[in-house]
Every structure is written in structure tokens, then in C-alpha cells.
Amino acid sequence: MQLTWRFDDERPIYIQLAEMLEDAILSGAYKEEEQIPSITEFSIAYKINPATALKGVNILVDAGLLYKKRGVGMFVASGAREKLVKKRKEQFYRTFVEPAILEAIHLGIGKSDLIEMIERGLSEHGN
């Protein structure tokens, strides 16, 4: 978990906190079936109102990525990482692939050229 992490003004804090928690699960910093810090610990570490921290954490609880054990704390659900990878893959398509394809059509770049470009990008980055 990155303790130097800063919030920006662009989006609500609870959404930024939720994304930070997702990143921590994706990176393996928070492992499945392991306990994560409490709402109080998040609030103090990030100097945010506990209600805001709760709202952020609840996004992951509602998505089934975290679950609460009464009187113990919050845990990462099994299968959370896989769920997130799937979600981020879909996000990747919407944010990067789709606009790239639309721009390619706009510029008249054909299918074979497009595939060639992707392969070039991959090989330039050692894949």
C-alpha cells in the first residue's frame, strides 16, 4: 500500500480510495482472504473523514471484492483479483482500444495496418 498516495481534486475522494484499494488487490499487496486495515486506520492515514472512507470501502464490499467479518474486520474475498482483472480488461477496451479503433477508421487505417501497428508496439516493448 502506497502511504505517500495523494488525492487529486478531479474526482470524489471515496472513488479515489476505492480505486486505490482495487489497485492494492490487483498488485497483491492485499491478498485474498487476508485482513485489510480498518476504516479508522484508512481515515487517519489519509486524513479523510471516516464517512468518506466507509463510502469508498463499501464500493468494494457491494462489488463482492471485500467482505466484513463481524467484530473482526474486513477481508479480501476469494476470487476478488480475478474479478478485478476482468473488470479492468473491459475498462481497457473501452478507454484505450475502442477510441484507437474509431480513430483508425477515421484516418482510413485498415485492419491489417492496425494489427501490424499493435505487433510493432508489442515488439518495441519486448513482447
Place this chain on the structure above:
Amino acid sequence: MGIEVRNLTKSFGNTLALDNVNININEKQIYGLLGNNGAGKTTLLNIITNRLYPDSGKVLIDGEQVLDNDRVLGRVFMVGEKNLYPEGMRVKKAFEITKLFYPNFDIQYANELARRFELDTRKKITALSTGYASIFRIILALSVNTPYLLLDEPVLGLDAQHRDMFYKLLIEKYSENPCTIIFSTHLIQEAANLINHVLIIKNGCIIRDMPCEELLEGGYTVSGPAALVDNYISGLKVLSVNSLGGLKTACIHGKAEQSDLPPGLEISSMGLQDYFISLMNEEESK
């Protein structure tokens, strides 16, 4: 039950410091009281704590009038810029005296905080530097355990490290034992994420009173090439405009509609400080 402020008016000579102020402070929330110098923040807090009498109107705490009501006033603790302790009193003694007036004051915790902030409790209060006078006051506030806590510029003169410590301790305290906090500050950026309700005061009038999130959803900035921005903002409620070269950024009051955004323009949300500054500029240009 909270604090109810009803039709509060107060003048000093020809200056109207509070102009028919009405507020409901709900329990167990952190309120940010924001306003420029001379807006009426301290006057309002002083009347809530019976340090000043209003010309008209009243304040109720948990349903009871505060006017000379010691029983109710024992539930409220205020730290302000002025120390109300007698000349020559030492920090240690001040802790003991505070305990007499506020039985839930935790002397042990106050001493622990003094150690962490490196405040020498043998020192005379009047001999403390500006920063340490602030530290002394925030230690009182963090140790007093009253259901209502009023903090008037609590971080004045504190360095970044001590401010950081204070914000964390305040959240810790609030998490363990939620109380109602009203917090006035000029360092809006730092307090923005702590508060959940915003009160903005200007010339003795409350001009905004709403949850922080709702307030920030009610404004956004749009930026891009000047001509495009001008075109986009015509007919919208513009709070402020900044231009640099051919680029322009405008703060808009209202909700952003991503769908009808022309290409070349970018929308982002506004931070509390940006919102506050834009609002003050707009009010001044009226």
C-alpha cells in the same frame, strides 16, 4: 440534538458582523466554517459559546438556550485565538483547571500529547511562541471530551509536521468517540477531506450550507482553447474565468453534462479551495 442558531444578528458600532444567521448543526458531523477575514466566523463561534451576547436571535444546544446556561456550556469547548487563562499560569496548572470545568478532560492524555508535540508543561502559557500557543490549545481540544468542539483557526502558526499530527489525532479522536466539530480555517485544502459539511460565511451572511460532496458536485471547471470555452460557457452560470495565452479555464456553477461537451474541451471537478475562491470572486464582482 445539535446546535440551532436562530435569527442571530450582531453589530459592532456601524459594522454588521452577523446578519440574521440561521444554521442547524447536526450531531456527530465535522463542519468546516469558511470565510475571509472579517466575515464573521469568530463572532459566530463566540456567540455560540456565550462569550459574546447577540443583539437579537438565539442559540440552542440540545434544545436549551445557551445564554448564561452553565449546564449547556459545559458540553461545548471552544479553542480560539485568545487564551483565556490568567497571566503567569503554567501549562500543567491549566490542564488541572480545565479538568475542574470539564470533568471528562483527560489529563493523562493531555500530558501524553504534550510529550509528543514537545510542549514543556512547566512553561508559562504567556511565554509560549505562536506555534506552541496553538499546540497548547489543540491539546486542550483533543483531551477535553465534550460532545461539541469548536475550533477557531486551530492550526494557526503550526508547521506542516505539527498540522499533520493534529489532523490525524483529530480523526483518531472522532473515530473513537464521534463528537460534533465546527472547524474554521484558512487552510482549506488541508481540511477539505476532513469535513463533511461546509458553511461559507460572507459579510455576516451564510451563503452556503450543505454537505461537502453535494457542494463540490454543484460546480466544475471547463478548459480548452479560449474561443471554444467562451462559446461553451455562454448562458451558463460562470463563477470565474482565467486565461493564459490562448487557453481558458472557467469555473461553472451547476452540474457538468459530459454528453454535450464539444471536442477540444476538458471538464474536471473543482476542489473545495477552488470553489471557495471562485465563489468569493463572484460575490465581490456583484
